[in-house]
Amino acid sequence: MAVRDGQSMTPALEDVDAQLRPGVQALAFHALRWLGRAEALRQQLAKRPPPSEADALLCVALGCLAATSAADASFMSAGNTDFSQSGPSENSSPLYNDYTLVDQAVEAAKRSDATLHQASFINGCLRRFLRERDALMTQAHHNPQAVWNHPQWWIDRVRKDHPLHWQEILRANNSRAPLILRINQRKTTSAQYVQALLAIDIGAFPLGEQGVVLTEARPVMSLPGFAEGHFSVQDAAAQLAAPLLMDGLTAAGPGQPRLRILDACAAPGGKTAHLLELADCDVTALDIDAKRCQRIAQNLDRLGLQAQIVVGDASRPNDWWDGESYDGILLDAPCTASGIVRRHPDVRWLRRPTDIAQLAQVQARLLGALWPLLKSGGRLVYCTCSVFKAEGEQQIAAFMARQGDAAQMPAPGHLLPQRGAVNAVFPDNLMREHDGFYYALLEKRPV
Numbered sequence: 429m430a431v432r433d434g435q436s437m438t439p440a441l442e443d444v445d446a447q448l449r450p451g452v453q454a455l456a457f458h459a460l461r462w463l464g465r466a467e468a469l470r471q472q473l474a475k476r477p478p479p480s481e482a483d484a485l486l487c488v489a490l491g492c493l494a495a496t497s498a499a500d501a502s503f504m505s506a507g508n509t510d511f512s513q514s515g516p517s518e519n520s521s522p523l524y525n526d527y528t529l530v531d532q533a534v535e536a537a538k539r540s541d542a543t544l545h546q547a548s549f550i551n552g553c554l555r556r557f558l559r560e561r562d563a564l565m566t567q568a569h570h571n572p573q574a575v576w577n578h579p580q581w582w583i584d585r586v587r588k589d590h591p592l593h594w595q596e597i598l599r600a601n602n603s604r605a606p607l608i609l610r611i612n613q614r615k616t617t618s619a620q621y622v623q624a625l626l627a628i629d630i631g632a633f634p635l636g637e638q639g640v641v642l643t644e645a646r647p648v649m650s651l652p653g654f655a656e657g658h659f660s661v662q663d664a665a666a667q668l669a670a671p672l673l674m675d676g677l678t679a680a681g682p683g684q685p686r687l688r689i690l691d692a693c694a695a696p697g698g699k700t701a702h703l704l705e706l707a708d709c710d711v712t713a714l715d716i717d718a719k720r721c722q723r724i725a726q727n728l729d730r731l732g733l734q735a736q737i738v739v740g741d742a743s744r745p746n747d748w749w750d751g752e753s754y755d756g757i758l759l760d761a762p763c764t765a766s767g768i769v770r771r772h773p774d775v776r777w778l779r780r781p782t783d784i785a786q787l788a789q790v791q792a793r794l795l796g797a798l799w800p801l802l803k804s805g806g807r808l809v810y811c812t813c814s815v816f817k818a819e820g821e822q823q824i825a826a827f828m829a830r831q832g833d834a835a836q837m838p839a840p841g842h843l844l845p846q847r848g849a850v851n852a853v854f855p856d857n858l859m860r861e862h863d864g865f866y867y868a869l870l871e872k873r874p875v
């Protein structure tokens with residue numbers, strides 16, 4: 429209900445009693461990954477939706493029922509192979525016994541005043557679903573939102589931007605992302621950390637330069653070395669930002685000033701910390717959100733790192749800039765987050781189609797405002813956790829057309845979300861296990 433009212437799931441879950449939170453979170457993630465199908469089924473079962481509380485409960489139950497192997501079998505038997513693997517692969521076996529699910533949904537309805545009077549309606553809908561499952565699923569099968577569990581505009585947009593890979597992207601969005609850590613190379617190495625995990629029977633393997641993937645998610649605070657700052661939680665795609673910026677920059681030499689780096693949209697500091705782990709440099713970590721800036725301070729503190737943290741609007745440097753230009757700028761710009769849907773299944777239901785153009789304008793303004801702060805010969809990494817081209821490739825093409833002194837250097841470009849279990853390897857994806865991202869590296873040339 430909170431997500432349908434436009435609230436992000438993370439803060440909504442913070443309001444849930446701590447003891448209930450893991451269960452509520454698991455159900456909420458599942459419901460949001462199957463909401464398109466659940467809503468299509470609910471529409472078939474009841475033309476007029478019940479009051480919002482009852483509808484939410486009914487859709488959660490339908491989402492659980494529609495994810496069972498029997499339900500998916502009817503999707504497959506409809507003969508369209510495009511659709512047969514459209515749901516989360518992990519859900520190919522029933523979450524719960526059908527009748528337990530119906531019984532518990534009705535019990536839940538009876539326990540709240542808001543749904544009490546809808547309990548028999550919910551019971552009727554769910555029992556009808558069990559009786560007519562095949563016919564209802566076949567009908568839902570004609571509705572792309574039910575097939576892909578994304579809003580229609582989102583499906584159309586991904587299809588337009590990635591005509592060859594749109595189905596893999598949507599499928600990956602519906603999968604569960606593993607817990608990925610970035611090892612703090614100032615404290616340990618990924619090989620040593622994997623050994624430390626294996627020694628206590630936690631399955632893990634290295635990924636990329638500093639990444640470690642856990643075969644099963646765990647509470648991060650219970651992992652070895654958390655308090656000592658041995659690792660941060662960060663997806664493998666996000667781990668590419670700091671090396672991309674730092675690899676091409678070299679300090680002038682002993683006795684010379686250290687590299688000056690601006691992390692322009694820094695909170696909660698994941699990439700700020702990575703920059704500081706890689707090199708001894710002076711980092712200004714800027715963010716417009718004062719509360720989120722506190723999180724930068726906490727994260728750096730735990731990792732034993734230091735930056736100058738500034739609250740300010742990156743598009744208004746006159747308010748906070750000291751006038752000394754930077755060797756490197758990281759612009760991890762605000763975006764639709766369309767690349768991290770597998771970790772945030774609410775994002776697809778929260779965004780509106782107009783958000784893309786609005787955010788692209790913000791990104792263009794940030795690029796324009798920060799470019800003059802870069803030294804000649806300096807480098808700027810522009811990145812977004814989006815698969816939409818307006819926030820990636822097209823944004824940078826427009827910037828290059830405007831900015832005569834910018835040269836585009838080799839960078840990953842659009843990385844498409846990918847789960848390790850999938851056979852298809854995108855041409856620009858090397859790691860096979862990461863979120864969707866866009867990366868451009870720009871160098872300032874003398875005019």
Ligand SMILES: C[S@@+](CC[C@H](N)C(=O)[O-])C[C@H]1O[C@@H](n2cnc3c(N)ncnc32)[C@H](O)[C@@H]1O
Pocket residue numbers: 692693694695696697698699700714715716717720740741742743760761762763
């Ligand atoms: C994608 S998040 C950054 C994540 C961060 N780089 C990390 O790796 O942990 C984008 C951030 O941009 C900040 N932001 C949005 N508009 C901004 C602006 N005009 N100036 C500075 N920060 C801004 C948001 O508060 C948000 O923290």
